[in-house]
Amino acid sequence: MTKAGPSASAPAEDDIDQDRALRAFEMMVTIRAFEEGAAAGYRSSEIPGAVHVSIGQEAIAGALSVAVRPDDALLSTHRGHGHCIAKGVSLEAVWAELLGRTTGCSGGRGGSMHMFSAEHNVLGTNGIVGPNISLAVGHALGSRHIKHSGVTVVMFGEGAAATGAFHESLQLASLWKVPVVLLCENNSFTEFTPFEDWATFSSVRSLAERYRGIELLQCDGTDLLASIDAVDRAFEIARAGGPVLLEAYARRWHGHYEGDPQRYRADGGGAGDGRDPLEVGREQLVAKGIAAEVLDEIAARSSQAVDDALIAARLADEPDPATVLDHVYAA
Ligand SMILES: Cc1ncc(C[n+]2csc(CCOP(=O)(O)OP(=O)(O)O)c2C)c(N)n1
Ligand SMILES: [Mg+2]
Structure with a gap:
């Protein structure tokens, strides 16, 4: 398993106000509830197609949710449900997309891996590994x-760092000095292979070192306050005009996709010797003086919101087959 690297700078945790930390915590528990529901929906065959969940990585999306602004643009990957929710897409619109309903954020045509919302500046989640980084750099340019005030943030996994698209994108981001946050979630696995078994480099951050002018950060992406601190810093750098790469370390608890038998994992899944980001966040907030009952209430409310959104999404229609060629620009 990839060990969480040290933070680039000591987290200024005391500077993170309680309200933001609580909102990030609420986002984390919401995403956990959503992803557990998505995994269950896949098992029951209610959700068609492949489903990739982000359980174990929620602190990063929680931190993203309190740093990103409505006019910032987001691009993500095949594991992007939580990122879209963090960017403000409603739970109902994400559920409906997974269920293939007209009220889905992509009209029910994209499914789990292809979510889009112009209203929220979500420029697409994408199952093709790597090119979303290039799209983000182009969008930031x-x-x-x-002279648009927003920055562009692109989420990608450590596997994408092995693609040509990653290197081309960093070269151009460096040359053009664009306001982009390159946010790598190093979740310890690339499909069915642990990071240390395939990567010929020590970290994604180390690969990016060769490109001048890209600020480099890393954080423990299972640590809520450290993640908030690092993601805040990354957005601060991008808002000041420059490219920045943040590598956040976490561990993918589930298989690459739901249904993956995970024979390559001795632990069969879960946190392994890593930490549950929800537990870490909870301990950190209690240490900040927030009552455990308040956190329980947030968790219960979030879980209810996820359930209510699923019920609402189920009521929507499936697209009319007669519209199958709508939005098709080339065939
Ligand atoms: C260009 C391309 N090559 C290969 C694949 C097959 N593939 C799908 S996901 C994946 C691994 C992605 O790993 P990582 O970037 O670490 O993201 P994670 O799944 O861990 O979130 C690969 C190789 C693909 N979808 N696109
Ligand atoms: Mg990965």
């Missing part, structure tokens, strides 16, 4: 040209 465009934003700078038109």
Whole structure:
């Protein structure tokens, strides 16, 4: 398993106000409840197609949710439900997308891996590993040209760092000095292979070192306050105009996809010797003086919101087959 690397700078945890930390915690528990529901929906065959969940990585999305602004753009991966929710897409619209309903954020045509929301500046989650990084750098260049105030954030896994798209994108981000946050979730696995068994480099951050002018950060992505601190810093750098890469270390608890038998994992899944980000966040908030009952109430409320959104999503129609060629621009 990949060990969490040391933070690039000591977390300024005391500077993180309680309200933001609580909102990030609420996002984490919401995403956990959503992902557990998505995994169950896959098992019961209610959700068609492949489903990749982000259980174990919620602190990063929680931190993202309190750093990102509505006018920032987001691109993500095949494991992007939580990122879209963190960017403000409603639980119902994400559920409906997974269920293939017209009220889904992509009209029910994209499913789990292809979520889009112009309203929320979600420029797409994408199952093709790597090119979303290039799209993000291009989008950030465009934003700078038109003097748009938002920055672009792209989520990707450590596996994407082995693609040509990653290296081309870093070269151009460095050359063009664009306002982009390159947020790598190193979740310890790339499909069915642990990071240490395939990566010929020590970290994604170390690969990025060769490109001038890209600020490099890393954090323990199972640690809520450290994640908030690092993600805040990354957005601060991008808002000041420069490219920044943050590598957040976590562990993927489930298989690569739901249904993956995970024969390559001695532990069969779960946190392994890592930590549960929800437990860590909870301990940190209690240490900040927040009553455990308040956190329980947030967890119960979040879980209810996820359930209510699923019930609402189920009531929506499936797309009319007569519209199958709508939005098709080339065939
Ligand atoms: C260009 C491309 N090559 C290969 C694949 C097959 N593939 C799907 S997910 C994946 C691994 C992605 O690993 P990582 O980037 O670490 O993301 P994670 O699944 O861990 O979130 C691969 C190789 C793909 N979808 N696209
Ligand atoms: Mg990975």
